Amino acid sequence: MILDNVADVIAQVNSNGPGYSKVIKLPSERGYFELTVNRNTLTMEYGNKKGIALLPLVNMNSEYRMVSGRSYTVSKTADGEIVIT
Numbered sequence: 001m002i003l004d005n006v007a008d009v010i011a012q013v014n015s016n017g018p019g020y021s022k023v024i025k026l027p028s029e030r031g032y033f034e035l036t037v038n039r040n041t042l043t044m045e046y047g048n049k050k051g052i053a054l055l056p057l058v059n060m061n062s063e064y065r066m067v068s069g070r071s072y073t074v075s076k077t078a079d080g081e082i083v084i085t
Contacts, residue, residue: 002027003044006035006066007053010042013074014058014082021075028069035066037084058082 009024026035033046039060042053064084066072073085 018078025071037064
């Protein structure tokens with residue numbers, strides 16, 4: 001569910017114009033997990049489990065690592081690139 005929600009937020013930001021952004025808070029009540037965004041792939045690692053979601057048509061040139069319990073801003077730059085801060 002978390003993996004799908006994050007992929008959905010990235011897709012929503014990508015579908016909108018430059019300057020659009022959304023904040024996403026990753027839950028921590030289920031324990032520690034990591035999400036890695038690399039170009040068009042979102043990967044979640046939780047214990048021994050791993051899930052992958054594809055992010056088609058997303059212009060992302062950097063790799064981002066997100067961890068549970070933190071908030072992140074997903075934005076679209078003037079160049080159309082998706083960045084996560």
